[in-house]
Amino acid sequence: IDIKKLRGESGGLITLDPGFKNTGSCESAITFLNGEEGILRYRGYAIEDLAEKASFLEVAYLLIFGELPTQQQLDKLYADIKKESHVDEEMKKILDGFPKSAHPMGVLSSLTSALIAFNPSAVNVDSEEDMYNAIIKLLAKFPVLVAWTLRKRNGQPLDYGDSSLTYVDNILKMMFKKPSENYEVNKVVSEALNKLLILHADHEQNCSTSTVRIVGSSHAGLFASISAGISALWGPLHGGANQAVIEMLEGIKQDGGDTKKYMQKAKDKEDPFRLMGFGHRVYKNFDPRAKIIKKSADDVLNSLGIEDPVLDIAKGLEKEALEDSYFVDRKLYPNVDFYSGIIYRALGIPTEMFTVMFALGRLPGWIAQWREMRLRKEPIGRPRQVYIGENHREFKDINNR
Ligand code: ACO
Helix, strand or coil, X not given: CCHHHHECCCCCECXXXXXXXXXXXXXCCCEEEECCCCEEEECCEEHHHHHHHCCHHHHHHHHHHCCCCCHHHHHHHHHHHHHCCCCCCHHHHHHXXXXXXXXXXXXXXXXXXXXXXXXXXXXXXXXXXXXXHHHHHHHHHHHHHHHXXXXXXXXXXXXXXXXXXXHHHHHHHHHHCCCCCCCCCCHHHHHHHHHHHHHCCCCCCCHHHHHHHHHHCCCCCHHHHHHHHHHHHHCCCCCCHHHHXXXXXXXXXXXXXXXXXXXXXXXXXXXXXCCCCECCCCCCCCCHHHHHHHHHHHHHHHHHCCCCHHHHHHHHHHHHHHCCHHHHHCCCCEXXXXXXXXXXXXXXXXXXXXXXXXXXXXXXXXXXXXXXXXXXXXXXCCCCCCCCCCCCCCCCCHHHC
């Protein structure tokens, strides 16, 4: 490397780290992650404990405000959320404008952006109180948008759910209640969703979270920052992997279930195919969330009496990868999304909605990271580059090129 090229205008050095593999963008007190040992903690609490013992709303409070809530604090949070759960009727017209075939992530990101127009007070947040109000509005309205996105896709009338239910059960009801039916929340489904949302709730400076922080660093506002985060999450190398995993597993099943053939494809450097749901930028031994989720997939399928051959294909691929030097050498293990799609499917959630469910789970993490960034008064995010283009060139008229 020519050291002169690394010099910035000020004469200082510019570090070059494509993909930010070794670059910290901020200091943060929210999530601790040790990729070598497979440790994940939110505000110091082990993910295993939270997934087993806490509710999603408790975890949201923990991530955003730093402590596990007392019952009183949790009740107040939920009471505040319920007061803000109405979404402006005009928003329904925006939803109506989308074709039924629109990808739910595009719909969700657009609707989240559109919320700004109907909640202008949530844009300029100069005090902690303003911030709190914007956060409550989003925690209240986002699940409604998620449910509307699904109902639009299913051609069902929109619904506001039932405020007598818990936060998660209300989401289920908003999503699945049919017009002429009394919806009873299934305990297995509710517990599984609670767990999945907790496991996805934060993961330090991943692609979408970094997006939220960097957009928020220009003081663009909470809703705009989250909308950008949703777009970042959409890609198959990030949150979109859960959809891609099921599509891949179904493809393998339809192709006769020959997992070895697909292992070979994944190893072939001439073939762009990757084994979706394998590998992680940070976890190089195992993803602790994948461990919890694998067991949960078994439990949910058993409790609901579902036999899913796709689960067998998933287990087969995992076993083969664990014994294959390509995957072992590169430390490629199943990540959280390898098994999450199987559970979402068992819960009756269409494949295209999987990444939307991920966004629903990640919302408190994005909010917590945005709030931390604003409270710490972080400067605008503005990476530098190492220029490798042409030097000065003389302009030529279009007729002379
Ligand atoms: N299948 C086959 N080979 C893989 C895979 C895979 N899933 N993942 C990585 N590799 C290989 C690469 O080809 C590369 O091989 P090489 O050294 O011979 O060139 C090596 O492993 C390192 O891969 P990178 O892409 O450099 O690793 P990086 O840390 O940049 O990427 C990522 C991590 C994006 C998760 C990657 O493993 C991947 O694409 N996985 C599949 C998609 C996926 O599951 N994403 C979800 C991530 S978790 C989440 O967002 C919630």
